[in-house]
Amino acid sequence: MSDSKSSSFKRIFPTMTPDGWSGLKLVSPPFVYSLLMLAAPLVLVFLLSLWTQNYLELDRTFTTANYKEALSEKLYQTLMIRSLTISGIVTAVTVLLAYPIAYYVAFFGGKRKSLWLLLITIPFWTSYLIRVFLWKVILGYNGVVNGSLMGLGFIEEPLSFILYNANAVVITLAHAWAPFAILPIFVSLSRIDHSLLEAARDLGDGPIRRFFRVTLPLSMPGVVAASLIVFIPTVGDYVTPKLLGGTDGLMIANMIQIQLGKANNAPLGSALAVSAMIIVASISIAFVLINRKFLKTKT
Amino acid sequence: MAKSKEDENSIIVVDNVEKHFGTVTALDGVSLEIKAGEFFSLLGPSGCGKTTLLRMISGFDTPSVGNIYIGGTDMTDVPPNERPTNMVFQSYAIFPHLNVAENVGYGLKKQKLPKDELDRRVNEALALVDLDGYGPRESHALSGGQRQRVALARALIMKPKVLLLDEPLSALDKKLREAMQGELRRLQRNVGITFVLVTHDQEEALTMSDRIAVMFNGKIAQLDTPEGLYKRPATRRVASFIGVMNFIPATVRKSTDSTLSIDIQSLGKLDLATHSRHQVGDKITIGIRPEMLTILYRKEESAEYEFEAIIEGAAYYGDMTYYEIRIIDTDITATVSMRNTAGRPILEIGKKTRVGWGIESITIIADD
Amino acid sequence: MQNKPSRSLLTYAIVYLIFLYAPVMLLPLFAFNNSAIIALPLSGFTFHWFGLLWQTKALHEALYNSLMIALITSIGSTTLGIFAARAAARYEFPGKRGIMGFIMVPLVLPEIIVGVALLVVLIQLGMSLSAWTVIIGHVLICTPFSIAILQSAFNNMDRSLEEASMDLGENRIGTFFRVILPLVTPGIISSLLISFTISLDEFIIAFFLTGTDATLPVYIWSQLRFPARLPAIMALGFLMVVLSFILLLTAEYFRRRANRITGNSTSSEESIF
Numbered sequence: 001m002s003d004s005k006s007s008s009f010k011r012i013f014p015t016m017t018p019d020g021w022s023g024l025k026l027v028s029p030p031f032v033y034s035l036l037m038l039a040a041p042l043v044l045v046f047l048l049s050l051w052t053q054n055y056l057e058l059d060r061t062f063t064t065a066n067y068k069e070a071l072s073e074k075l076y077q078t079l080m081i082r083s084l085t086i087s088g089i090v091t092a093v094t095v096l097l098a099y100p101i102a103y104y105v106a107f108f109g110g111k112r113k114s115l116w117l118l119l120i121t122i123p124f125w126t127s128y129l130i131r132v133f134l135w136k137v138i139l140g141y142n143g144v145v146n147g148s149l150m151g152l153g154f155i156e157e158p159l160s161f162i163l164y165n166a167n168a169v170v171i172t173l174a175h176a177w178a179p180f181a182i183l184p185i186f187v188s189l190s191r192i193d194h195s196l197l198e199a200a201r202d203l204g205d206g207p208i209r210r211f212f213r214v215t216l217p218l219s220m221p222g223v224v225a226a227s228l229i230v231f232i233p234t235v236g237d238y239v240t241p242k243l244l245g246g247t248d249g250l251m252i253a254n255m256i257q258i259q260l261g262k263a264n265n266a267p268l269g270s271a272l273a274v275s276a277m278i279i280v281a282s283i284s285i286a287f288v289l290i291n292r293k294f295l296k297t298k299t
Numbered sequence: 300m301a302k303s304k305e306d307e308n309s310i311i312v313v314d315n316v317e318k319h320f321g322t323v324t325a326l327d328g329v330s331l332e333i334k335a336g337e338f339f340s341l342l343g344p345s346g347c348g349k350t351t352l353l354r355m356i357s358g359f360d361t362p363s364v365g366n367i368y369i370g371g372t373d374m375t376d377v378p379p380n381e382r383p384t385n386m387v388f389q390s391y392a393i394f395p396h397l398n399v400a401e402n403v404g405y406g407l408k409k410q411k412l413p414k415d416e417l418d419r420r421v422n423e424a425l426a427l428v429d430l431d432g433y434g435p436r437e438s439h440a441l442s443g444g445q446r447q448r449v450a451l452a453r454a455l456i457m458k459p460k461v462l463l464l465d466e467p468l469s470a471l472d473k474k475l476r477e478a479m480q481g482e483l484r485r486l487q488r489n490v491g492i493t494f495v496l497v498t499h500d501q502e503e504a505l506t507m508s509d510r511i512a513v514m515f516n517g518k519i520a521q522l523d524t525p526e527g528l529y530k531r532p533a534t535r536r537v538a539s540f541i542g543v544m545n546f547i548p549a550t551v552r553k554s555t556d557s558t559l560s561i562d563i564q565s566l567g568k569l570d571l572a573t574h575s576r577h578q579v580g581d582k583i584t585i586g587i588r589p590e591m592l593t594i595l596y597r598k599e600e601s602a603e604y605e606f607e608a609i610i611e612g613a614a615y616y617g618d619m620t621y622y623e624i625r626i627i628d629t630d631i632t633a634t635v636s637m638r639n640t641a642g643r644p645i646l647e648i649g650k651k652t653r654v655g656w657g658i659e660s661i662t663i664i665a666d667d
Numbered sequence: 668m669q670n671k672p673s674r675s676l677l678t679y680a681i682v683y684l685i686f687l688y689a690p691v692m693l694l695p696l697f698a699f700n701n702s703a704i705i706a707l708p709l710s711g712f713t714f715h716w717f718g719l720l721w722q723t724k725a726l727h728e729a730l731y732n733s734l735m736i737a738l739i740t741s742i743g744s745t746t747l748g749i750f751a752a753r754a755a756a757r758y759e760f761p762g763k764r765g766i767m768g769f770i771m772v773p774l775v776l777p778e779i780i781v782g783v784a785l786l787v788v789l790i791q792l793g794m795s796l797s798a799w800t801v802i803i804g805h806v807l808i809c810t811p812f813s814i815a816i817l818q819s820a821f822n823n824m825d826r827s828l829e830e831a832s833m834d835l836g837e838n839r840i841g842t843f844f845r846v847i848l849p850l851v852t853p854g855i856i857s858s859l860l861i862s863f864t865i866s867l868d869e870f871i872i873a874f875f876l877t878g879t880d881a882t883l884p885v886y887i888w889s890q891l892r893f894p895a896r897l898p899a900i901m902a903l904g905f906l907m908v909v910l911s912f913i914l915l916l917t918a919e920y921f922r923r924r925a926n927r928i929t930g931n932s933t934s935s936e937e938s939i940f
């Protein structure tokens with residue numbers, strides 16, 4: 001590199017070293033791929049949400065009409081709120097159910113910790129689609145639950161409240177996200193310095209107080225991570241509501257797909273997608289901020 | 300400087316080398332010459348620049364300013380794979396996916412030797428480091444000391460002009476380290492090539508080296524033989540870094556071309572046969588090593604100079620005892636080391652005792 | 668520190684495990700069940716449904732598509748992963764955290780957003796949907812996984828190994844093939860297998876972006892509304908589970924082997940499942 005070239009370069013990038021330049025060159029293929037295939041499309045989605053579609057024609061004048069519709073139409077509001085509620089419930093249920101087992105493996109797993117973790121993850125080495133379908137089989141009118149309960153004489157008619165509504169969606173998703181919630185909590189718990197618990201015991205705390213005063217706060221980073229890992233993708237889930245949700249369990253993703261497909265209203269679909277993303281991001285950020293005093297300590 | 304580059308004896312010449320990392324200066328104008336066949340050490344605390352300098356000699360870093368000559372040729376910009384140097388890394392860097400023989404023979408692959416020739420040379424190198432028969436061993440089955448020897452064999456098989464060692468003993472435990480110090484020294488004498496060692500351990504440097512360059516803050520503070528560094532440290536910092544030194548203030552009484560008369564506080568007045576630039580009335584610092592002070596246990600014992608002191612502390616090391624003493628009627632403290640030979644009691648704290656020293660025990664310490 | 672768990676905690680753990688395994692257990696149960704209805708009680712053992720799969724042409728086409736797409740995806744995402752992981756492990760460059768963070772974003776984005784975004788772009792560009800559009804989407808979501816696996820492999824490699832190689836006379840290219848590549852190969856294999864598995868099982872993006880060539884999950888989706896096809900789907904699901912299982916076990920084997928070779932302890936906390 002000639003001197004003049006490197007010096008003008010240094011003015012723009014004062015901290016650049018030849019090493020840094022190699023690094024940038026090396027990372028450019030995946031980075032450019034992401035820019036082209038993710039950033040650019042997302043920008044386009046955003047732009048699309050500001051345009052309108054008349055049948056097959058695209059009107060490119062900027063307008064916020066789509067957002068008005070997305071946010072004020074009763075139907076979309078309901079879907080959005082339902083999606084958030086279902087995701088919230090799924091997150092709470094999944095994390096609450098996951099915590100005890102993470103606790104068990106972290107503190108009592110002993111030498112078999114990896115075996116436990118392996119056992120926990122094996123059922124999920126399968127296609128998500130197939131698992132959802134299997135829940136449909138389990139919860140269905142003629143499914144395993146009903147068949148068995150009727151066969152054993154506990155009920156006479158099949159239960160109908162366990163399928164084709166929000167309950168089914170919650171059960172299925174709580175199952176699907178279980179390992180994703182268990183692992184971050186497990187990691188957080190296993191990082192807790194045992195001598196802290198011994199100190200608390202030494203200072204007079206019984207097991208329950210120890211848990212609430214030491215273990216739980218120190219495991220919060222894992223709990224927050226688990227919550228986000230479950231909440232964010234769940235809001236946008238398509239398959240489970242479609243297969244198991246009936247009419248009461250449909251979520252926002254199903255509507256987005258309809259708008260992009262049959263309803264031929266890509267701008268509205270985009271507006272719904274962008275609104276959903278913004279709402280989810282805001283909730284997530286708020287959630288992290290609320291818990292930030294637990295996240296300050298780094299182990 | 301030009302003359303020295305052609306000096307037959309100097310295998311490495313470092314010519315006014317500086318290294319800057321952004322605003323940080325790692326090397327601030329370092330110059331030295333290393334003679335062919337000598338065991339040379341770069342000694343200093345962490346961050347002093349010794350490893351940076353070693354990396355410049357090996358080729359993994361280039362100087363911001365200055366030149367490096369190896370074997371008379373300017374090799375400042377020559378990449379490491381083209382230099383007649385080889386390095387033993389601090390982590391040993393044994394290739395985990397190759398066994399011992401493949402590791403040792405790694406650098407010879409390019410020469411495309413016939414198989415028996417390659418095997419012969421690998422076995423030769425392994426014998427040199429006392430690892431006969433270790434060829435087929437897997438790398439992960441080696442102990443720390445064994446890995447170090449494999450690293451040595453791997454480097455020496457290349458018959459470099461200079462072997463560079465980056466803190467090779469720091470990962471070993473004490474006993475092994477001491478054993479390896481002797482072995483490295485013997486190895487170097489055996490093979491006859493120049494060794495350049497980087498270490499922060501002054502004992503290591505003293506026992507193994509022919510000459511040592513002591514570095515602080517990117518500069519060479521003193522370059523001398525071990526004895527020279529120990530007995531005549533150039534600065535206060537060098538004096539405290541190498542071994543333990545007692546510092547006693549003194550004043551100049553008289554100064555001529557051939558003698559310097561000083562008044563050492565509470566220790567006495569004496570004349571030194573030296574010439575110095577000090578003026579009458581100058582305050583200077585005298586250095587005296589703990590082993591140069593002697594506790595006079597019995598009335599019959601005497602020394603050239605004596606003073607009275609109180610024992611304020613005693614540390615028992617088995618073969619030696621280190622006493623902290625305070626010179627009577629002053630607040631000057633010093634360390635005295637005494638060998639625990641037969642008949643010598645361990646003195647209690649608070650006991651008054653006589654301490655002796657001789658005129659050859661002291662050295663004048665320059666201010667840093 | 669308590670050494671014994673309370674009874675209730677252990678019971679909970681076991682019940683929870685049963686909950687986790689419940690759906691998957693159905694597969695072997697009904698895949699071999701001699702009944703057209705998915706319900707208890709079981710009616711005898713049969714390979715009939717597997718035979719049915721063997722005869723269904725549409726299934727074979729979907730399988731072929733899925734395998735092709737998964738193969739290309741795994742190669743693509745592993746390649747991109749090698750670039751990114753090597754860059755992140757070895758170099759410091761301006762904007763590193765932002766760039767790496769952005770490349771890893773698909774991990775936290777709902778797949779439907781990725782699918783929608785790509786679909787919108789492709790429609791606007793007037794491009795038709797095909798296996799290649801699915802591959803684009805799959806590479807996007809698989810690359811972060813590749814990076815995670817490979818970054819671990821590259822980070823575990825002592826940097827002085829490269830320097831030692833050069834010190835002994837090798838140039839950069841020789842060092843890459845003799846030192847870096849062999850040490851990273853298990854990570855590469857692991858990455859290939861995991862990307863392959865993810866792509867094979869992935870539904871949403873394939874659903875949005877596929878043209879006339881269905882992938883296996885898309886094919887399964889189309890069959891779900893026909894009750895008569897359900898047992899065959901069970902058989903298919905069983906096979907897919909077995910295949911995923913084998914692939915992921917192999918990937919884990921290579922991951923552990925990689926760690927053993929570089930002398931690091933294996934930690935299942937870091938395993939990608």
